[in-house]
Structure formats: structure tokens, C-alpha cells
Amino acid sequence: MHNPKKSPINFEVIAQDGEARAGILNTRRGLIETPVFMPVGTAGTVKGIRFEELESKDLDARIILGNTYHLWLRPGVETIKACGGLHRFIGWDRALLTDSGGFQVWSLGALRKISEEGTEFRSHVDGSLRFLSPEVAMEVQAALGSDIVMVFDECAPGKATHDEARASLELTARWAKRSRERFDQLQGDGSDKGAIGPTQPEELSGAQALFGIVQGAGHRDLRHESLARTVEIGFDGYAIGGLSVGEEKSVMWDVVDEVAPLMPPGRPRYLMGVGTPEDLIEAVARGVDMFDCVLPTRNGRTGQAFTSQGKLNIKNAQWTEDQRPLDDSCACSVCQRHSRAYLRHLHQSGEMLAGILLTHHNLAFFLDTMRRVRQSIRSGDFPKFRRKFIERLSASGE
Numbered sequence: 309m310h311n312p313k314k315s316p317i318n319f320e321v322i323a324q325d326g327e328a329r330a331g332i333l334n335t336r337r338g339l340i341e342t343p344v345f346m347p348v349g350t351a352g353t354v355k356g357i358r359f360e361e362l363e364s365k366d367l368d369a370r371i372i373l374g375n376t377y378h379l380w381l382r383p384g385v386e387t388i389k390a391c392g393g394l395h396r397f398i399g400w401d402r403a404l405l406t407d408s409g410g411f412q413v414w415s416l417g418a419l420r421k422i423s424e425e426g427t428e429f430r431s432h433v434d435g436s437l438r439f440l441s442p443e444v445a446m447e448v449q450a451a452l453g454s455d456i457v458m459v460f461d462e463c464a465p466g467k468a469t470h471d472e473a474r475a476s477l478e479l480t481a482r483w484a485k486r487s488r489e490r491f492d493q494l495q496g497d498g499s500d501k502g503a504i505g506p507t508q509p510e511e512l513s514g515a516q517a518l519f520g521i522v523q524g525a526g527h528r529d530l531r532h533e534s535l536a537r538t539v540e541i542g543f544d545g546y547a548i549g550g551l552s553v554g555e556e557k558s559v560m561w562d563v564v565d566e567v568a569p570l571m572p573p574g575r576p577r578y579l580m581g582v583g584t585p586e587d588l589i590e591a592v593a594r595g596v597d598m599f600d601c602v603l604p605t606r607n608g609r610t611g612q613a614f615t616s617q618g619k620l621n622i623k624n625a626q627w628t629e630d631q632r633p634l635d636d637s638c639a640c641s642v643c644q645r646h647s648r649a650y651l652r653h654l655h656q657s658g659e660m661l662a663g664i665l666l667t668h669h670n671l672a673f674f675l676d677t678m679r680r681v682r683q684s685i686r687s688g689d690f691p692k693f694r695r696k697f698i699e700r701l702s703a704s705g706e
């Protein structure tokens with residue numbers, strides 16, 4: 309079995325306020341303060357923003373996501389290998405987490421066929437028949453050279469019956485074991501292509517880390533069982549998967565309430581695909597350390613800003629001559645320089661700068677919110693911060 313003492317990442321909880329934890333996650337590509345929000349870089353790019361901006365003081369993103377499914381289909385593993393791994397290919401020296409592709413192939417619905425061995429589906433890029441399994445997902449992620457690798461899992465629909473969710477959980481448990489075994493083999497044979505970054509001529513000392521995923525849909529007993537079986541295999545961190553897939557919000561909180569406090573305290577806890585700013589705060593209050601979500605980037609491209617007073621739709625005519633920034637209390641470079649009136653004009657004119665500027669502000673808002681969350685946990689003020697943050701968000705009424 310995996311020896312947890314030899315974990316390639318080191319995680320230390322430095323402050324706790326109720327269930328909320330502030331910690332330091334030490335990866336082979338530097339320190340990440342938690343709770344952390346990870347911008348999503350699906351196809352080797354966080355859409356609409358340059359890497360310099362992600363590294364800038366405004367954002368200071370320490371870790372971003374890459375997507376196994378998308379990168380595997382295009383440009384393909386051979387290309388990324390030939391270009392020295394994903395870090396070097398995209399020009400990013402900080403940490404990368406890659407998801408396993410399990411969620412994307414699951415999302416294909418009727419277009420995919422799941423068997424014990426893995427999932428068969430047609431590529432959305434060229435229509436070719438492809439097969440993704442735990443072993444392939446580990447091989448692709450080794451070639452990408454991400455710093456945190458996710459196991460290949462099967463996701464049950466949010467409203468899955470107990471029987472359906474159990475079958476899915478059993479399959480996920482068997483796939484987790486196969487993922488662990490193939491991952492361990494690959495770490496020993498030099499398949500990890502992430503050891504060299506764009507500005508790092510020397511190999512990094514550490515290996516890749518592997519996270520397990522807890523499934524079980526909205527059924528508490530199955531979530532417990534999935535957690536126990538995942539911990540038994542042994543991983544460097546643990547994720548809660550299968551939420552934000554069409555279930556009621558109350559089901560999500562029920563699961564997080566139940567599962568998060570039982571997850572191994574010395575390992576990072578990652579809530580996959582969540583969420584809005586208020587979701588992040590609420591999950592932190594339940595003991596979660598890591599998040600990813602496409603909302604700040606996707607909504608930025610469609611004209612929606614997240615602000616400390618709630619969502620703001622830049623299309624609205626009421627901003628036509630409004631000289632105020634998107635958010636009075638945001639220190640980002642977009643809010644320092646541009647008015648709502650100008651941003652609305654850009655959006656109405658179909659200018660690409662509209663999406664770029666809104667994406668920048670949205671990411672700055674998410675990342676700054678997490679910075680404040682960490683500070684409040686460290687100073688023992690998290691409950692007050694949480695109350696005020698939620699009050700302010702709901703005061704705007706949109």
C-alpha cells in the first residue's frame with residue numbers, strides 16, 4: 309500500500325477557526341496558501357487572461373488547472389511531450405493540477421459507453437473513437453507533468469438513486485485502486501514530464517502528487533463508504549466529486565457538512581467544480597481547502613462581473629454613463645482604471661477587451677476574497693467575515 313509518510317506534498321494547517329482551516333500546501337512548485345481558488349485553464353490557457361496577469365500582484369494565482377481530456381484530444385500527448393511537458397509548453401512555472409478527464413467523458417452523456425475497463429467515446433475534435441481508462445488517465449497526466457494528479461473516477465448524476473450511486477461508487481473505488489497502481493509505476497520510470505519548467509533548467513526534486521475522489525451522489529451512507537475506501541487506498545489529498553451536477557444546493561451542503569469534517573485532517577480537501585463566491589465561503593466554513601470553478605472566467609466573457617455587492621451585468625442600460633468602477637472596494641487594475649460605462653461600451657461593441665477586462669476583475673475578486681478568508685481565519689475573525697460578506701452580497705438584490 310501507498311506510504312503516506314512519503315507524500316510529495318507537505319500540508320500544514322496553521323490556523324483553525326471552527327471547521328475553517330488556513331494552511332500551507334508545499335508542492336514541488338512552491339508554496340500555496342489555503343484555502344485556495346484555482347483558476348481553470350482547460351485547454352492549456354485560462355481563457356481571456358495572460359500568464360503574466362495570473363502571476364501579477366492583482367491575482368497572484370499560485371496554482372491553475374489543466375484538463376486531461378481536452379489536452380489529450382488536442383494537441384495530444386505526443387505534442388506536449390515533445391514540447392517538454394505542460395509547464396514548458398504553456399510557459400507557466402507555478403503549480404498545475406490536472407483533472408483526470410473522468411468528469412468530461414461522463415458529461416458526454418449518451419455519447420459515451422462506460423465499462424469496467426474504462427470509458428469509450430467519440431472525440432469532439434475529430435470524431436475518432438477514443439478510450440479513457442484509469443491507466444490512460446495516469447499516463448496522460450504523467451506526460452503533462454502536472455504537480456497534482458487526480459484519479460480517474462466515475463460520477464453519478466446528482467439525482468442518482470441509491471442503487472445507481474452504489475454501482476458508481478464501487479466502480480470509482482476499483483478505478484481509484486488502478487489509478488494508484490499505475491501512478492506509482494509511472495513515478496518510478498521517468499514518465500513524469502513536469503520536472504522541467506520554462507525557466508528551470510534543473511529537474512525539480514519532488515514527484516507528482518495524487519489525489520483521490522470521494523463519490524456517492526447525495527447519499528450520506530455512500531459518501532461515508534466512499535471516503536473510507538478512498539482513504540484506505542491512501543492519497544496525498546482528497547476531493548469531494550460529483551457535486552454541482554444538477555442536484556439541489558441543499559444536497560450539496562448536506563454532503564459537504566457530512567464528509568468534509570471526516571476527511572483526513574492532515575491532507576488537503578478539495579471541493580471540485582465549486583462555485584460562486586458565497587459557495588466558497590460556505591465550504592471553507594465546513595473545512596474545505598481547495599476550489600476550482602469556471603465561473604469567474606466564463607461569466608467574464610459573457611458580460612457578468614462578480615462584486616462584493618453581488619453580480620453585475622455589464623450589458624444593463626443603467627451603466628451607460630456610470631463613472632464608477634465595477635466594484636468600489638476592489639483594488640484590481642481594471643477597477644483602478646476603467647468605468648462601468650466604458651466596460652459596457654466595449655461589451656456592446658463586441659470588443660474582445662470587454663471579456664479580457666471582466667475576466668481579470670472576476671479572477672482578482674475571487675482570489676482576493678480567498679486572501680481575506682485566509683487572513684480572517686488566521687486572526688480568528690472568520691465567522692464575522694463570513695456574516696458580513698454574505699450580508700453585503702445579498703444587499704444588492706440581483
Ligand SMILES: [Zn+2]
Nearest residue numbers: 638640643669
Ligand atoms: Zn476589480
